[in-house]
Amino acid sequence: MSVNKKVIRVEDLRVYFHTKKGDSKAVDGNHFTMYENETLAIVGESGCGKSVTAMSILGLVSKPGEIMPGSKIEYMGNVERGEQGLNLATATDEEIRNIRGNEISMIFQEPMSSLNPVIKVGDQIMENIMIHEDVSKEEARKRAISLLGDVGISRPEKVVDNYPFQLSGGMCQRVMIAMALSCNPKLLIADEPTTALDVTIQAQILSLMNKLKEEKGTSIMLITHDLGVVAQVADNVNVMYAGKVVETAPVKELFENPKHPYTIGLMNSMPSLAEDGERLTTIEGSVPNPLYLPKGCYFADRCPHATERCRQGQPTDTKIKSRHHVWCFLYENENDEKVEGK
Numbered sequence: 001m002s003v004n005k006k007v008i009r010v011e012d013l014r015v016y017f018h019t020k021k022g023d024s025k026a027v028d029g030n031h032f033t034m035y036e037n038e039t040l041a042i043v044g045e046s047g048c049g050k051s052v053t054a055m056s057i058l059g060l061v062s063k064p065g066e067i068m069p070g071s072k073i074e075y076m077g078n079v080e081r082g083e084q085g086l087n088l089a090t091a092t093d094e095e096i097r098n099i100r101g102n103e104i105s106m107i108f109q110e111p112m113s114s115l116n117p118v119i120k121v122g123d124q125i126m127e128n129i130m131i132h133e134d135v136s137k138e139e140a141r142k143r144a145i146s147l148l149g150d151v152g153i154s155r156p157e158k159v160v161d162n163y164p165f166q167l168s169g170g171m172c173q174r175v176m177i178a179m180a181l182s183c184n185p186k187l188l189i190a191d192e193p194t195t196a197l198d199v200t201i202q203a204q205i206l207s208l209m210n211k212l213k214e215e216k217g218t219s220i221m222l223i224t225h226d227l228g229v230v231a232q233v234a235d236n237v238n239v240m241y242a243g244k245v246v247e248t249a250p251v252k253e254l255f256e257n258p259k260h261p262y263t264i265g266l267m268n269s270m271p272s273l274a275e276d277g278e279r280l281t282t283i284e285g286s287v288p289n290p291l292y293l294p295k296g297c298y299f300a301d302r303c304p305h306a307t308e309r310c311r312q313g314q315p316t317d318t319k320i321k322s323r324h325h326v327w328c329f330l331y332e333n334e335n336d337e338k339v340e341g342k
């Protein structure tokens with residue numbers, strides 16, 4: 001059991017895109033809890049609903065998308081202020097604006113497209129500080145320089161007056177992180193933050209995120225395809241498939257004792273996890289179209305263990321041990337039996 005405080009609790013989150021062909025169920029019953037001072041990695045193939053989950057927390061789902069009634073994204077930051085938890089799924093735009101960029105902030109994969117090319121990077125950081133806090137321009141500039149230093153930018157007093165195009169991709173990503181950190185967020189959402197960067201910069205950014213968690217107690221959601229990255233920085237992992245979490249566990253437990261056939265498939269297909277000379281396998285088939293989801297387990301068509309039962313109904317939560325849960329019929333009667341092949 002974690003002793004850390006809860007930062008966000010997601011229950012039955014459903015996000016549908018209402019299209020001409022019908023409802024595309026991008027997220028369909030997602031649930032998880034995030035804690036202070038912990039990094040939760042969300043992994044899964046493209047189209048599994050990772051980014052839409054993040055966008056929901058940030059109140060950035062727009063039409064034709066809709067966070068469906070009954071969904072709960074309870075933000076606990078308010079509880080510390082003596083208020084009730086705020087359900088971000090139903091909060092007003094104003095309530096979300098007060099929190100976004102401030103208590104909850106985000107870094108995206110493409111820093112260049114998130115930074116404004118015609119505004120100096122320092123001014124962009126200062127603006128974010130001044131929107132949320134009552135500080136003078138001088139004070140905000142001092143903070144911007146100090147933040148640029150914190151994220152490992154040398155000569156921050158010079159870089160503060162640079163435009164994004166004068167900086168490399170890695171530097172821009174650091175600027176984005178500085179901006180995301182400018183208001184000491186309780187929750188940082190990082191969506192593939194290192195995918196576009198070379199390995200050296202990637203390692204630096206990941207260690208920066210670790211430092212942030214340890215020093216400030218920030219709760220971090222890391223969205224990634226890369227299980228190698230997960231192994232380096234995550235405390236807990238949610239494996240998502242077709243809009244749902246299919247397995248959740250502390251990182252060491254997940255790597256040592258993966259249960260869901262999809263998790264095992266992902267691990268067997270990761271070059272970064274293979275031993276030298278070990279043959280990589282791929283998971284045949286593809287993620288189902290969220291417009292046409294099957295009646296039973298969404299993974300059944302690709303699963304080597306699928307039975308008729310799996311095609312007829314949805315698996316429910318099986319607890320393997322504390323904080324390790326799996327949604328798979330293989331485990332419904334037995335608590336700790338391994339799937340062959342791992």
Ligand SMILES: Nc1ncnc2c1ncn2[C@@H]1O[C@H](COP(=O)(O)OP(=O)(O)OP(=O)(O)O)[C@@H](O)[C@H]1O
Nearest residue numbers: 017024026044045046047048049050051052053290
């Ligand atoms: N504006 C939209 N209209 C219709 N469907 C959408 C829209 N945005 C996202 N989707 C659908 O939602 C599903 C989940 O997308 P999402 O971007 O969350 O996946 P992801 O797991 O983050 O993938 P990736 O790793 O490629 O970023 C996808 O099937 C996608 O087609």
